[in-house]
Amino acid sequence: MLRLNPDEMAQRVAQDIPDGAYVNLGIGMPTKVANYVSADKQVIYHSENGILGVGPAPAPGEENPNLINAGKQYVTLLPGGCYFDNAESFGMMRGGHLDIAVLGAFQVSSRGDIANWATNNDKFPPAVGGAMDLAVGARQLFVVMRHTTRDNEPKILDECTYPLTGTGVVRRIFTDLAVLDVTTDGLQVVELFGDNTFADVQALTGTRLLPPV
Amino acid sequence: MLRLNPDEMAQRVAQDIPDGAYVNLGIGMPTKVANYVSADKQVIYHSENGILGVGPAPAPGEENPNLINAGKQYVTLLPGGCYFDNAESFGMMRGGHLDIAVLGAFQVSSRGDIANWATNNDKFPPAVGGAMDLAVGARQLFVVMRHTTRDNEPKILDECTYPLTGTGVVRRIFTDLAVLDVTTDGLQVVELFGDNTFADVQALTGTRLLPPV
C-alpha cells in the first residue's frame, strides 16, 4: 500500500486550496500546507492570535518576539496583511469569513464529527486553544491526518471515542491513503493514492465507506 | 419663585462634574454643560458615535463633515482624544466606563425611572438613538430638565406616564427650581435655588419629596 509521508499529504491538501482563499492552517502538519501551495495562487493566511496575511519565517536575527503564529513560531507579515485583537480574530472564524480551515485530528466520524483536542487520558492536562472555534466557523473544514494510528487502529469511525471538538463539521478528510468527503449519504472516497484499492482503505477504516464513483 | 434659565441650569450641573471625569452630554440642554465646566478641571467628553476627547466647535471653514457629535454638530478633537466604532462606543457606556451621563427628560419618577424618548402621541414617528444605552450604562446618570411643563404640570411623578427609557437609573435631577437626589427612601431635595421654599417645590412636584436635611 502507498502511504504518503506528511509532506506529501500537505502537498495533496495544497492542491485543494483555491486562488484568493482566506485560510487558517492548524498547528503541526497543517502548517506545512503553505509550503506546497503553488506560486501562481495568492492565498491569505489567518493566524488565530490576530493576523491576516501571515508570511514566511523571518531571516535569522530578524525575529520579533511579538510576531508569532498560533503555533508560537516566529513569522512575518506580507504587504497587505494586518493585525487585530483576539476577539475580532475569532469573530472572523465563527462568523464564517474564512474559506478553509485545515486541522489535524485524532479521529473523525462518518457524520463529520471531529476529535482533536483531548484523549481519554485524564492525567494529561487538557488544552483546547482555538480548535473548537475553527471547527464550527470555517466555511469548509479540511482534516489532514494519518488514516490509522501507529498500531493500525482506525481513526475514521462510526462514532469518535475521544472527546469531540465539533459535531458534523468536517467537509473533506485527507489521509495518507486517500481523500474522503463527508456527504449526507456517508463517507465518499474521492481519491485513492497510488495503487491503493477501495478494499485496502475500507479494511483500515472503522465505518462503511462509499466507493469512488 | 426663582426659575433658572437653561444656561444657569447647565452651569449648576457643571459644578458637579469632577476633575478627570469621563462624561457624555446628551443632545440639547445637556450639551451646554461643557460651556460652564471651570477651566481648572480636565474633563474628557464622549460622543456616542465614536469619539473620546471631544473639543469645541471648529473655526468657520475648518469643519470636517465626518467629525460631528451625537447632535450632528461639527466638533473638533482634543490632543489625547481618539476615535472608535459605534459598537465599542456603546460598550464603553453599557460597560460602566463613563463616570457621568447628563440627559434631558420628559419625566422622572420617584424611583429614578426616566422617560425621554417618546411621548404618547403615536402620529409622531419615534426615535430612540443612544438614550436607553446611556440610561443603563453610565455610573451616574444626571437628568437636567425644567421642573414642570410649560403648563406647570409636574414632570417629577410617582410613575412616569410616558414610555420609559430606563428604570431605576437616575441618580440626581437638576431642575430650574432645585437639585434632587434619588435615594432608596425617595426623592431627597439637596438644594433649593434662591428663595425657593420646600413647599414651593413640593407644590410643583407629582410625588412626595424629602425635605433638605
Add this chain to the structure above:
Amino acid sequence: MIDKQVKAAEDAVADIPDGATIMIGGFGSSGIPLQLIEALRCHGASDLTVISNNAGVAEEGIASLLRDGLVKKIVCSFPRSAGSIWFEKRFEEGSVELELVPQGTLSERIRIAGAGIGGFLTPTGYGTRLAEGKETRIIDGKGYVLEMPLHADFALVRAEYADPWGNLTYNTAGRNFNPMMAAAAKTTIAEVGAVVDIGELHPEHVITPGIFVDRVVAEEKCDVAA
C-alpha cells in the same frame, strides 16, 4: 493577484435584487456611502429592508430611497432628524415599516452577526416598550433582554482609504457603523476616498481587514452629468 476594485458604483451594486436586506453605514452626515446609495437608487431595486442608524435627511442618501418608494422596512435607532421629511412622510402614510432599535443594541446586533454569535443579553431597554415581546432574564438582580443578530445580503460602507485587498481605514468619526456592517453582510461594497497600493496602509492602522470586503469603489471626485 487579489484585486477587489470595481470601476463604477453602478457596476458594484448591479446584482442587488428586489427584496434585499441592505446595511448602510453612517451617522448623521458622517461616513455615509452617498455615491453607492445613489447608484442603488438608479439601479432601482425595490422592496428593500434598510438597516442604518438614521433614515436620511432632505433628498439625500437613504431619504432618496424612501422618496422613490424603494424601501419596505427600515431598522433604525434614530430615523427622525431635522429634515427627515421622506421618512416622516412614508411612515405617516404607512408605506414603510419601522423597527426601532436602541443604538447600542443596533451596533451590537450587527457586530454579532459578523462574529457568528447567535444572540446576546443586554440591559439596554429592559423594562421599556422596546423590550416588549422579547425574552428577558434577571442575572444578579439586573434585568437583561435577549437580542438577536442582524444579518444582511449587502452592506454599503464608506471608508477613507482602501487597498486592493479591501483593507479599510476611516476618517475620524466617519468610522461609526461601517466596520461592523462590513463584517455582517454576505457581500460588502466599500466606497472610499482613494485606493492605495498594497502595503501602503500600515498593518497596525487597518480598521476593517480586507477579509470582510468584497468590492471597492473609489469615489468619483467630480460630478458627472447623468
Add this chain to the structure above:
Amino acid sequence: MIDKQVKAAEDAVADIPDGATIMIGGFGSSGIPLQLIEALRCHGASDLTVISNNAGVAEEGIASLLRDGLVKKIVCSFPRSAGSIWFEKRFEEGSVELELVPQGTLSERIRIAGAGIGGFLTPTGYGTRLAEGKETRIIDGKGYVLEMPLHADFALVRAEYADPWGNLTYNTAGRNFNPMMAAAAKTTIAEVGAVVDIGELHPEHVITPGIFVDRVVAEEKCDVAA
C-alpha cells in the same frame, strides 16, 4: 492634568489583594506584561484566580506565579505548551484548579464583560464536553451554548506606546487579548515600551482608548539588581 503614569511596577501592583481575580494579556511569547507579573510575584498576593490564554512556560511570567504557589485557579484556553512545567506540576498535584475555555469563547467572554453584556450564544463547543452543564439552545437548526462574562479585579496588559491619558497602541500580534482585558477589569495596569506626550498618538491609530486604563508603567529598559 490627567496623568496615569506610575513610576515603578511594584507601586502599580501594590494594592492587589490575596484572592484577587487577575487578567494577564499575552499569547505565547507575545504581548505579555512580564515586568508587571514579576512585580506581582514579588508583591506576593496569593490565592489568585488568573485569566489568560496560556499558563506560562519555563520559569517566566505566569509560570513563576504557579511555581511560587500564588495561583488557586486558572481560566485558560491553552495551558499546556512545550515547557509549561509549572502548570503541569501544579495541575497534577491538584493544587491549581483549571477552567478550560475555547479560545474564541475566552476572548468574547472577556470582551462582553467590558461591554456590559450579560451573556452570549456561541456555536463553539456545542455538543462537546466543554458545554456540559451549560444552557444550550437550537436556533435555525444550529446549536448554541450560553456563555457568561468574565470580569476581573485587575488586568495586567502589555502595550507598545501609551500617553498620559492611558491611550495604548500595540506591537504587531502583541495585541491579542490585551485590549479586551483592559476593558474588562475594575483596575487596568498597562506596562508599555514607552510613554509619549499627549497628542503624539494619532487618534485614528489608538487601539485601547485611555478610558479603559487606570495606571501606566514604562518598561524598565535595563536589568536592575534586586
